[in-house]
Amino acid sequence: MAILRGALRTIWFVRGICSVRAIGSGTLQGTRSRLQVIHHPALLHLQAASFFSSSSTHKRHQAHTPENFADHGSEQEAAEASGRPINRAEKEEEEQEQEEVYETEEELKKRILTAALEFIPEHGWSVEAIAAGAETLGLSPASAGIFTKGAGELVLHFVSKCNAQLVQLLEEQQRQVQLGQAGPKEKAEFLRDALQTRLRMLAPYMDSWPQALSTLLLPQNVPGSLKCLSTLVDDLWYYAGDRSTDMRWYSRRLTLTAVYSATELVMVQDSSPDFQDTWAFLDSRIQDMMDVACMAQRVRSTGESAVQGIMGAAITLKNLTGLNQRW
Amino acid sequence: MCRCLAKMAASCKTCVRTALLDAFAFTRGALSSRVAVRTYASDSRDGEGMAHFGFQTVPEGEKAEKVYKVFESVAQKYDIMNDAMSLGVHRLWKDALLRIMNPLPGCRLLDVAGGTGDISFRFLEYVRTQQERLRRRAMRMHQTPSWQEIAASYTSEQATVLGGSRAVVCDINKEMLKVGRQRAKDLGCGTELSWVVGDAEELPFEDDQFDIYSIAFGIRNVTRIDKALQEAHRVLKPGGRFLCLEFSHVSNPVLSRIYDAYSFQLIPVMGEVIAGDWNSYQYLVESIRRFPDQETFSHMMEDAGFFSVRFTNLTAGVVAVHSGFKL
Numbered sequence: 001m002a003i004l005r006g007a008l009r010t011i012w013f014v015r016g017i018c019s020v021r022a023i024g025s026g027t028l029q030g031t032r033s034r035l036q037v038i039h040h041p042a043l044l045h046l047q048a049a050s051f052f053s054s055s056s057t058h059k060r061h062q063a064h065t066p067e068n069f070a071d072h073g074s075e076q077e078a079a080e081a082s083g084r085p086i087n088r089a090e091k092e093e094e095e096q097e098q099e100e101v102y103e104t105e106e107e108l109k110k111r112i113l114t115a116a117l118e119f120i121p122e123h124g125w126s127v128e129a130i131a132a133g134a135e136t137l138g139l140s141p142a143s144a145g146i147f148t149k150g151a152g153e154l155v156l157h158f159v160s161k162c163n164a165q166l167v168q169l170l171e172e173q174q175r176q177v178q179l180g181q182a183g184p185k186e187k188a189e190f191l192r193d194a195l196q197t198r199l200r201m202l203a204p205y206m207d208s209w210p211q212a213l214s215t216l217l218l219p220q221n222v223p224g225s226l227k228c229l230s231t232l233v234d235d236l237w238y239y240a241g242d243r244s245t246d247m248r249w250y251s252r253r254l255t256l257t258a259v260y261s262a263t264e265l266v267m268v269q270d271s272s273p274d275f276q277d278t279w280a281f282l283d284s285r286i287q288d289m290m291d292v293a294c295m296a297q298r299v300r301s302t303g304e305s306a307v308q309g310i311m312g313a314a315i316t317l318k319n320l321t322g323l324n325q326r327w
Numbered sequence: 328m329c330r331c332l333a334k335m336a337a338s339c340k341t342c343v344r345t346a347l348l349d350a351f352a353f354t355r356g357a358l359s360s361r362v363a364v365r366t367y368a369s370d371s372r373d374g375e376g377m378a379h380f381g382f383q384t385v386p387e388g389e390k391a392e393k394v395y396k397v398f399e400s401v402a403q404k405y406d407i408m409n410d411a412m413s414l415g416v417h418r419l420w421k422d423a424l425l426r427i428m429n430p431l432p433g434c435r436l437l438d439v440a441g442g443t444g445d446i447s448f449r450f451l452e453y454v455r456t457q458q459e460r461l462r463r464r465a466m467r468m469h470q471t472p473s474w475q476e477i478a479a480s481y482t483s484e485q486a487t488v489l490g491g492s493r494a495v496v497c498d499i500n501k502e503m504l505k506v507g508r509q510r511a512k513d514l515g516c517g518t519e520l521s522w523v524v525g526d527a528e529e530l531p532f533e534d535d536q537f538d539i540y541s542i543a544f545g546i547r548n549v550t551r552i553d554k555a556l557q558e559a560h561r562v563l564k565p566g567g568r569f570l571c572l573e574f575s576h577v578s579n580p581v582l583s584r585i586y587d588a589y590s591f592q593l594i595p596v597m598g599e600v601i602a603g604d605w606n607s608y609q610y611l612v613e614s615i616r617r618f619p620d621q622e623t624f625s626h627m628m629e630d631a632g633f634f635s636v637r638f639t640n641l642t643a644g645v646v647a648v649h650s651g652f653k654l
Contacts, residue, residue, distance in 0.1 A: 128461070138565060139564075139654075140538040140563075140565065140566035141433065141566075142566060143567070144429075145568050
């Protein structure tokens with residue numbers, strides 16, 4: 001009975017995730033619906049593959065490079081990171097401060113990408129936006145060629161920036177709870193608020209977000225985007241208070257990834273004021289997630305007791321028929 | 328009549344036979360001397376004031392003159408010989424260089440050792456298609472522009488066919504430039520293309536002028552490569568890109584032997600038969616062997632002050648595209 005209910009709950013949860021398509025189909029434009037169909041099944045398939053190699057998701061991946069493209073700069077960037085600086089001083093600064101401003105190549109790349117974010121409404125997530133960003137920093141537009149993966153690097157930069165911002169906010173919240181200034185939240189409520197905060201960061205770029213999602217699915221960007229997604233979900237569960245060390249670690253992260261991606265897709269084609277429909281969808285998915293977890297627990301205990309009952313009946317039968325005696 | 332033809336055939340045969348015998352003698356000599364020669368390949372000079380001219384060593388002052396004479400004599404048949412020697416593949420190499428360059432409308436190109444203008448013509452074509460694409464995208468987004476926007480678009484530089492891009496072809500050799508200008512006239516290019524006589528080691532331009540500096544199959548002819556790299560660094564704007572397309576080192580031993588056999592035995596013969604100039608094409612294949620390999624040239628670029636230095640091998644290392652940025 002509990003098993004039947006558990007099965008029904010799981011089916012409801014999966015249907016809830018799949019209802020993303022049903023909600024969207026009425027209001028979609030042609031291109032977006034094609035994107036949804038491509039994105040949704042492919043992403044779930046990739047997630048399943050990534051979570052069973054959990055040890056590698058937290059190690060640092062080197063960016064995937066094609067075979068005959070030797071990145072001479074990668075050793076140089078490592079040298080930069082370890083302290084060999086570039087002189088970026090402008091003449092006025094030199095005259096005023098009489099000291100030179102140093103920054104590494106990585107920092108310069110980050111600055112260019114951050115500057116490029118302003119031009120996304122005009123140019124979309126593309127190399128033209130990066131070139132426009134470089135121009136505001138006083139560099140020639142040809143410097144957009146530094147980014148070998150082009151638009152993918154811009155999207156990944158934005159996604160990791162949002163994730164870093166979220167982690168900062170969650171740290172702040174945790175400190176407040178530890179200091180006693182705020183009460184601890186329930187897991188469901190915490191996840192709901194954290195996911196809403198994270199998704200609201202996408203709101204200014206919602207018009208071009210489908211283009212960004214499809215860029216993240218290109219083969220050269222997939223390792224980077226999967227890494228960002230998995231670290232985001234891991235951080236969310238950690239700050240929610242998950243310290244499990246068994247299969248629940250995997251199942252929790254898998255379900256939360258599914259909830260996050262589904263909600264993102266709903267948000268992309270949501271036209272209600274302040275994304276009300278999206279938050280309602282998010283609430284129901286989080287509720288289902290919690291119910292499924294509860295149900296799984298009850299199914300397990302029911303199953304155990306059922307097995308014990310059957311074993312007892314079998315032993316009694318054996319005693320009655322006299323098969324259990326040792327001569 | 329028949330006797331004349333027979334005499335001509337006989338003389339041709341003896342000519343080709345002597346040519347082939349010479350080729351064999353040279354290759355045998357070249358093979359034995361190549362081992363000794365390779366150890367010096369990393370230095371651009373053997374001793375004080377001496378430079379390589381193919382496998383010979385000549386005083387520095389003489390090398391520039393000898394190279395000038397070589398290109399003066401091959402200028403008329405340069406394009407035909409390129410097609411014959413590389414079996415047309417040089418077009419693919421130059422297209423690959425343009426794809427890596429990915430110029431945006433508004434970029435200014437300095438095509439050094441541009442000679443007959445191959446790279447510049449491709450650059451202008453690329454920028455033209457990019458500008459078309461951007462204009463079409465802008466029109467799709469702005470379905471109903473106001474009359475102010477329409478008027479502004481007529482006057483802005485971005486409304487021109489090339490979006491303000493310009494290409495300057497610079498070569499030390501007037502004959503090569505003459506051939507290039509004739510080609511430009513046939514193609515109907517206008518003011519966006521300029522032809523300048525100049526030495527790569529001492530460019531007649533001011534600092535910070537160009538977005539992209541490209542040198543295709545020219546840098547191995549320069550007497551002092553480090554000086555040419557420093558000049559490139561000088562004339563580029565901050566953020567500008569240096570691109571070098573050059574014959575390079577084939578690491579695969581099997582391919583290397585086939586390539587050497589083809590270079591030393593067939594190319595000078597083709598030079599004699601098609602262009603009537605054995606020595607120039609002998610110099611060509613020898614100068615390829617003298618040029619430093621991919622890694623060494625990358626180090627030279629870094630010494631000149633370029634950052635994010637990378638190289639891509641084309642055709643298994645026969646040709647390599649080096650790219651660096653002035654940051």
